Amino acid sequence: MTSFAGKEKERVWKAYSRREVEGMIAEGRSIIILDGFVLKVDAWLKYHPGGPKAIFHMVGRDATDEVTVLHSPEARAMMDRYRIGRVEGRWVNFLPPIQGGVFRPLGEEEEDVADTPPPSSHASSRSPSPPAVFDEGEGLRNRKVKGAPSVSSVEEDETEKPFDGMAHLDMLTKKEIKLDLERYPPLDGATQDEIMHKYRLLNQRIRDEGLFQCNYRAYGIECCRYTLIFIAMLFFLRIGWYATSGFFLGAFWHQLVFTAHDAGHMGITHDFHTDSVIGIIIANFLGGLSLGWWKHNHNVHHIVTNSPEHDPDIEHMPFFAISHRFLASLRSTYYERVMTYDRAAQALISVQNYTYYILLLFGRFNLYRLSWAFLIFGKGPRRGPAWWHRHLEIAGTIFFWSWFGYALVYRSIPTNAQRIIFVLVSHMVTAPLHVQITLSHFAMSTADLGTTESFPQKMLRTTMDVDCPEWLDFFHGGLQFQAIHHLYPRIPRHNLRRTQKLVMGFCEEVGIPYALYGFADGNRVVIGRLGEVARQAAILKKCQAAAAREGIH
Structure with a gap:
């Protein structure tokens, strides 16, 4: 047969x-x-x-x-x-329709049937971030530089219209694109094809060296750590040290997320159902968060990384804006709503570089909200291989609030004041995780270089790694290797450090700058980026006020 x-x-x-x-x-x-x-x-x-x-x-x-x-x-x-x-x-x-691409039905403009890209299919009818257009004859030169300079460091080469806030934002967008075009390899077909070819050769080399194979002994050590932390939480709860007990519960959640992340990417057993069950047990049953919501969110993030209009991982209006483009009230294609730059956003973004760490202390509460909305409204698949995941997730969420909300908080802690302290401490301890997640992207480019940019170049342009000693890997949980992870999401995290050396060699060969910061330096760059956008928000406010005085609408 x-x-x-x-x-x-x-x-x-x-x-x-x-x-x-x-x-x-x-x-x-x-x-x-x-x-x-x-x-x-x-x-x-x-x-x-x-x-x-x-x-x-x-x-x-x-x-x-x-x-x-x-x-x-x-x-x-x-x-x-x-x-x-x-x-x-x-x-x-x-340009995909969801991103604003316009497509002609067959039979229209038949004189253009030649295989050349028609302008209508490469541009959105209303795009606040126009993609770059590469002129092959221009021969833009790639310059390898350390760090990611601010958009404001680019020379002023365009005249801003007086009192026109939107013109000011458009000028900033063009500067950001220009900066990336100067720092990264050209976007012509030959250059990008060569990058893709070498990237695929690297993929095969990584596979040949066994770096996709999971180190189960390392996960055995992880499980021992999780168990000891949970026992410590119960011990201090028993003797009435509720704040200390809450600290260890937060540490328990902090560590668990790393394994849930691995399972969500099928990086443990590489079997869809096995890893999904592992992820649901960790995320839903032990953490109260929806693995299905995370997959829907995270898969989009991996494809349109750092795109203000499309990447849900950087869409935090009205609390944060990591790009001046958010000041134009963009429409999120993920959330299917306009992220309005209203009075609340104006007030919060103007001080976002000061409130960044404070707000991240409460990040876990927002994850509960997103998880509940996903499960209650049935946004996951109801057919196909994952049809039963939602039911298991709902059972896991009920189980979580039974042991955490009822048995632990309500039954084991005597007073409301102590309960509040326990809940706040346990949730605030997870803040370093939220810092880690945002750190690798908030500092990187949000420019749209168009449809010709290769996948590996885009991932390396929009993602950075955090440098740390090997003994601290348990604290960062593999998330410090975000650039490596975005290139190869299914590599188990215990192999990412070895993979990093191979990726660095690849970047050197193809001329793509590899962004690597220390944890403190990375935080400084993020705070600087948030402060820069806050300053641009202040400039926009002045432009709008001046336009109102001049009667410009």
Whole structure:
């Protein structure tokens, strides 16, 4: 009997032109390019465990690298059933509809059927962050520099319209794009193809060296640490040291998150259901947070990293704005609402560099809110391989509030004042985790360099690593290697330090700056970025006030 794979090899696939693919997308089809094949994935949208939005951001694009690093070989092979044809030659990406791409149905403007990118399919009708356009004849030079200088350090090369706040923001956007174009390799096809080729060779080398294989002994040590911390929490609870007990409970949650993160990326057993159950037990049963919500959020984050309009991990309005573009009241494609720059946002962002650490003390309470909304409104898949995850998560959440809320807080602590202290301390102790998560992205570029930028270059441009001694790895939990993790999300965290050396060599070879800061230096850069946006908010406010005085609308 001929196998399915054998039949696939024997099949003669229809060759689709770029114009034909555009026409299918204009009809509402979800088309992605994978290893040179055209995939129509509409039927998979409601089954995708990571949610449909992660797929929407790949429509019209070559998704080979994103699919390879985020999925198991089994899931990757399953996608072959959605093939409908192939493309010839090098694929030129469209701007996905969710990001503002405009597509022409077949039959319109038939004189443009040649495989050249029409302007309408590469630009949003209303984009506050216009993508960069690379002129191959210009030959922009890559300059490797340390650190990420402020946008304001770029020379003033454009004249700002008087009293025009939006013109001021547009000028800042162009400066940020210019800075990245000067620091990173050119965006022409030959350069980006070479980066992708060497990145895939690196992937194979990492696989050959066994760095995708999990170190279960290391997880045994982790479990011993978790158990000792939890026992310490119970001991101090028993003797009435409630603040100390709360400290150890917070430390317990802090450590658990790292393993839940690994499981969510299938980085432990590499089996979807096994790792999902491990993640749900840790996140829901022991931590009260939804692993399903995290997957929907985090998968999008890994694809559109540091995009103000699309990445939910940097969308914290009205509390924080890490880019001046948030001051233009952007619409979030993830939350499907406008992040309004209103009076509350104006007040909070003007002091965000001072309130950053204070607000992160309460970050865990916001995660409860997001988790409950995800589970209550049934936003996860109800069919497909993950259909039962929501039910297990709901059971886990009820279990968590039973042991934590009722048995621990209500039954074991005698007074309301002591209960409040216990809850606040246990939640505030997790603040370093929130600092760690934001640290690797808040300081990095939010510029949109367009559809020609390769996946590895974008990840390295928008993500940084935190340097720390090896003995502190347990405290950072692998999240200090965020640049490495974004390039290879499924590598177990205990192998990330070894992988870092290989990635550094890759960056040196292709000319991509590798962002590496110490923990203190990284925090200073983040605070500097928040302060810079706060200053731009003050300038915008002055522009608006001046425009009001002059009667400009």
